[in-house]
Structure formats: C-alpha cells, structure tokens
Amino acid sequence: MIRFAANLSMLFNEVPFLDRFKEARSCGFDGVEFLFPYDYSKAQLKEKLEAENLSQVLFNLPPGNWEKGERGIAGLPGRESEFQHSVEHALEYAEHLGCKRLHVMAGICPEDEQIELCFEVYLNNLAYVCEQASSAGITILIEPINTRSFPGYMLSHQAQARKVIDHLALPNLKLQMDFYHAQIMEGDLTTLIRHQMDYVGHVQIAGVPDRFEPSESEVNYDWIFSELSQTSYDGWTGCEYNPKENTKSSLKWLESAKSYFS
Template identity: 50%
Template sequence: MPRFAANLSMLYPELDFLDRFEAAAKDGFRAVEYLFPYSYERRELAARLSANGLQQVLFNAPPGDWDGGERGLACLPGREAEFREGLSKALDYAEALDCPRVHAMAGLVPEGVEREAVQPTYIDNLRWAAAEAAKAGRDLLIEPINTRDIPRFFLNRQDHAHEIVEAVGAPNLKVQMDLYHCQIVEGDVAMKIRKYLPTGRVGHFQIAGVPERHEPDIGELNHPYLFKVIDEVSAQCGWDGWVGCEYRPARGAVPRGSSDGLGWLRGLALA
C-alpha cells in the first residue's frame, strides 16, 4: 500500500490550521503536506511536526498574490526577481521543516499571450530554481493542473510536464502527478502511472475523487486499483515517495468530518 500524507490545507477544515497536525496524527497519518507555510513561524511548524511524529513531505513556493488570483510566478516574464526571492524563502522553510521537496507553481498564462511565448521564461526559472534546490538537497516539483479548476494555468498535461523536465535537464526537477487533475484533463491514468513512474521523474502523487474533489472513494476513479498499480510499478522501479490526500471532505467543516471520511484508507489497511 502506498504511503499517504494528509493535506492540511483541505483536511480538517473545522480546526485551526495548527491543530490539524494533531488530528492527522491521531488518524494514523505519518506525513503531511499543505499549500503554504509562510503565515507561521518555522519554529512553530517544526514543533507541531515533532510533537505529533509527522514528516513534512511537500509545500508550495510563494505563488505571488494568491488572494488576488495569482497561481504561481514561474512562467511570468518580468517577475523573475520575485520568483527567485520566493524560492529562496521556500528553501529556508524546507530546511527548517526537513522537507525534501518544494513545488513551484507555474502560474497563469497572461491574457492575450500564447503559451509558447512564456515557456522560455518558465524553463529558465526552473533551471535556476532546480540548481538552488540541489544546493539545499531538495527536489523541485512542477504540477500539471486542470484548467477547469484554474483557467489559463500554464501546465496542464503529463507529457508537457515531462518535456519541460527533460528540457531543463536537472535530476532533482520532478513531476508532481496529481491523479485528480490528470483524470480531468486527459484520463488513461493507470497507463500514465505505468509510463512515467519508472522514469524516475515522478516525485510525488496526489489524489482526490473526480469530479467533486472529495474522498477518493467518491467519483469516477477506481483508486484501490490505481494504488495497486502504484505498488506494482514501485516494486519494479524502487519508487518510495508519498501520496498526498489533497481533497475536500464531503461532509464539510463539521466535527470529525475528515476523520469519519477515512473509511477508504481504513479499508486499504484491512485489505
């Protein structure tokens, strides 16, 4: 069975963020991920991880003006200095939290601009960022995201992400393979796991039910089958990463809503 990390930006929404670490640990998680750590002191986050026996496995670099609708800076010409400053801040947090990987969100293609026009900026930024991450002993991740959830997002497909990784040519630049986004954009999820996981260029998985983004036992994807595929391919290629549970509890922000929705995970443990 794969190793699962609780996404604290989405799970346990009824609790204050810092209280979600304990809730995740009580539910049996041994690792966590979330969108951004920057509203909290590094020391406080590290203390929550340590107190609850949790490993930090992923978070995002600063995305620009998130509240204003920005979703990353990596592809935006003219924002290179801000991207570099944010990546440096992310690496400082990664060191403090002993987090092995950081996701650099691509950003939105500007209105009236063709995707191809911003790709050179994206590649140049990733080449610099991967080198900086390597110095810090971290992996840098990029993630294809569907344009229904985030219209005009630069990176949408697995094949494009892997083309970018090859173009950058950095061994620590890897793809964050979110099966929810993959199913919405292109489908054929199991075969894409079989194709890309053995390359060594997949650094992390994420899951959610499609299309509502609830628990993985809700919706059109057969996650138990996909987990078996991940196990099978991992045994062949030696992949030992994490699967992030990046979904919104179907029960919403009610007491024990996330915990009571973990029947899918308990069922895997009993299988």
C-alpha cells in the same frame, strides 16, 4: 513502501490550522503537506511536526497574489527577481522543516503576453530553482493542473510536463502526479502509472469530479493503488481532497488502501 500524507490545507479544517497536525497523527498519518506555510513562523510549524513526530512532505513556493487570481509566478515575465526571492524564502522553510520536496507553480500567462515568452521564463526559472535546491538535497516538482480549476494555467497535461523534465534534464526536477487533475484533463490513468512513474516525485489523490474523498469518485482507486503497488515508486501519496462531510468520516477508505502497500 508508499505512505499517505494528510493535506492540512484541505483536511481537518474543522479545527484551526495549527491543531490539524495533532488530528493528522491521531488518524494514523505519518506525514503532512499543505499549500503554503508562510502565514506561520518556521518555529511554530517545526514545533507541531516534532510534537506529533510527523514528516513535512511537501509545500508550494509562494504563488504571487493568490487573492487576485495569481497561481504561481514562475512563468510570469518581469517577475524574475520576485521569483528568486520566493525561492530563497521557500528554501529557508524547507530546510528548517526538513522538507525535501517543493512544488513550483507555473502560473497563468497574462493576456498581454505571448505564451512562448511565458514558457521561456518558466524554463529559466525552473533551472534556477533546481540549482538553488540541489545543495540541500531538495527535489523540485512541477504539476499539471486542470484548466477547469485554473483556466489558462500554463501546465495542464502529463506529456507537457514530461517534455519540460526531459528538456531541462536536471536530476532534482520531478513530476507531481495528481490523479484528480490527470483524470479531468486526459484520463487513461493506468497507462500513466505503467509508463511514467520514473518521472514521478510525488503523488496526490482526490475523488473526481467533486474533489471529495477517493471513495467518492468516478476513478476506481482500489485499482489505482493496486497498480501503484506494482511500480518502483516508494514516495508519499498526498490526500489533497475536500471531505464530503467531515474529515474523520471521510477516511474510511484509508485502511484498505494501506493494505496494498504493506
């Protein structure tokens, strides 16, 4: 059965980050995800998860220098040692928090580098992180991200991600399907659901085009949930959106969405 996870980087931002775990539980969430845990200690985060009986569903590897526009370092030539260190750091957090999914951001190919070289580095780094994560039973996820949000991002289409997964053929490498990004880049979401869910290790949702709640969207999420309920996917669906007004009022869609998977 599909379960919904609150993305604490975006939801419940009316309160400080460490208070958002309690807010998520009070609104009926059983799991949480967020972008990055590294500003907080493993002990702090585990305490919050255990206090609210929440599952840590997903977070990202360190992205490089986010403030300077870096959006992942997996595809950046010359940063391989840094990437390997980031893998070690992320796995320490994941094992401590019981998190079984990590998202590896591809990054933006520098203007002075050839995209072919960046992609070769990306593939090699993905093979490395999958090997390191395997013994801990952790799935590595790759996510196509729209180029309107992240111009120049190296992985932006679903077919591109499927080719990466097929090429590496690693059992713990899966697709993170975010319907917000997929709708912006290509649409045809029903076909994606019907024909590629075997690749998918995690789903995320948000309204399009403004990334508000799913009920504020050009996408018919009732249809999407109905289609998902007919697949074999039984993982988490991350609610990764910016509430139009406040988080609690943005969750009116959630109860009806849960009915598709009861």
